[in-house]
Amino acid sequence: MLAVKVHKREAERVRRRLLELGVLAKGYSVKREGDYVLFPITRPVEGFELIDDEFERTEKRPHSYREVVEVPEDVRPFLPSSFDIIGDIAIIELPEELMSYGRVIGEAILKVHRHIKAVFAKGSKVEGEYRVRELIHLAGERRTETVHKENGIRLKLDVAKVYFSPRLATERMRIFEKTRPGEIIFDMFAGVGPYSVLLAKKAKLVFACDINPRAVGYLEENRLLNKTPNVLPVLGDVRRIAGKIEADRVLMNLPKFADRFLREAMLSVKNGGVVHYYGFGPEEDLFSEHEAKITGVARELGFHVEFLEGRKVRPYAPRQFNIAIDFRVLK
Numbered sequence: 001m002l003a004v005k006v007h008k009r010e011a012e013r014v015r016r017r018l019l020e021l022g023v024l025a026k027g028y029s030v031k032r033e034g035d036y037v038l039f040p041i042t043r044p045v046e047g048f049e050l051i052d053d054e055f056e057r058t059e060k061r062p063h064s065y066r067e068v069v070e071v072p073e074d075v076r077p078f079l080p081s082s083f084d085i086i087g088d089i090a091i092i093e094l095p096e097e098l099m100s101y102g103r104v105i106g107e108a109i110l111k112v113h114r115h116i117k118a119v120f121a122k123g124s125k126v127e128g129e130y131r132v133r134e135l136i137h138l139a140g141e142r143r144t145e146t147v148h149k150e151n152g153i154r155l156k157l158d159v160a161k162v163y164f165s166p167r168l169a170t171e172r173m174r175i176f177e178k179t180r181p182g183e184i185i186f187d188m189f190a191g192v193g194p195y196s197v198l199l200a201k202k203a204k205l206v207f208a209c210d211i212n213p214r215a216v217g218y219l220e221e222n223r224l225l226n227k228t229p230n231v232l233p234v235l236g237d238v239r240r241i242a243g244k245i246e247a248d249r250v251l252m253n254l255p256k257f258a259d260r261f262l263r264e265a266m267l268s269v270k271n272g273g274v275v276h277y278y279g280f281g282p283e284e285d286l287f288s289e290h291e292a293k294i295t296g297v298a299r300e301l302g303f304h305v306e307f308l309e310g311r312k313v314r315p316y317a318p319r320q321f322n323i324a325i326d327f328r329v330l331k
């Protein structure tokens with residue numbers, strides 16, 4: 001292989017020059033011979049001593065499981081480019097064409113991402129009142145409980161028994177930034193507490209309600225784990241406590257059905273307080289339908305609403321987005 005030979009005093013300057021010229025051969029290690037350094041190159045360059053030598057290939061660590069997984073070429077284009085990581089558990093969505101290669105895909109993920117200990121495939125959509133999905137074990141430990149770190153807090157949870165999405169971390173931080181010290185928060189659909197525990201670091205009190213007993217069990221653990229005794233977990237249907245709380249800020253993180261709970265949210269927020277509403281909307285008109293429902297419920301209650309912000313939270317399905325609408329309630 002063609003190489004440039006230089007004295008070690010000149011090595012750094014020459015390396016930079018070869019990089020500038022775009023001739024330094026990638027994937028080969030530079031060699032040292034006494035006082036000289038040998039740079040492998042891809043084509044002859046003028047002004048340097050050129051020699052011919054053999055070079056060892058540098059070991060390149062794969063970045064993606066797709067570089068190491070062994071599947072037939074015809075199904076390779078179906079390999080997903082990303083997957084969710086919750087604590088030390090990976091959850092991947094496999095199309096039908098790849099389901100029979102689940103084990104090798106799972107093992108490839110374990111090989112490339114050393115901190116991942118178990119891999120599961122999504123076995124269904126998020127379903128039911130508890131908003132959980134079926135999971136299919138692909139590789140590694142047959143364990144579904146883990147501790148996930150996000151926004152400086154730790155959340156213990158069971159990925160098979162409760163809802164949790166790491167993709168909402170940025171949205172949660174956004175709400176944290178809007179929260180003011182001393183506020184009373186009502187997290188209507190709290191899950192294991194990713195909003196509640198985070199906001200409790202700033203707010204005075206957080207009422208955190210969920211109907212899933214497992215979620216509330218973890219919520220209890222997570223308030224201890226994060227030293228946030230100002231989170232008050234409430235197990236049960238949120239309709240039972242709505243209207244008995246006067247919060248500065250109400251969170252409605254149940255995008256599939258939040259519209260059915262607008263009355264409860266508005267009755268639980270104080271005059272001038274803010275509601276963070278979540279839903280799903282088509283790309284061409286993200287907010288109108290939801291805003292109409294919000295205005296309608298406010299009118300029935302004799303309240304006014306002031307829309308503060310509408311935003312895309314994340315893509316949900318083709319041409320569909322998970323959206324957020326922040327609005328103020330004036331009573």
Ligand SMILES: C[S@@+](CC[C@H](N)C(=O)[O-])C[C@H]1O[C@@H](n2cnc3c(N)ncnc32)[C@H](O)[C@@H]1O
Pocket residue numbers: 129130131163164165168188189190191192193194195209210211212215236237238239253254255
């Ligand atoms: C989409 S998850 C959100 C959980 C959490 N906020 C998060 O970000 O991970 C919605 C949660 O609402 C709970 N839920 C559904 N219906 C409910 C109801 N009527 N009352 C209280 N909680 C309910 C579910 O059990 C689930 O944990």
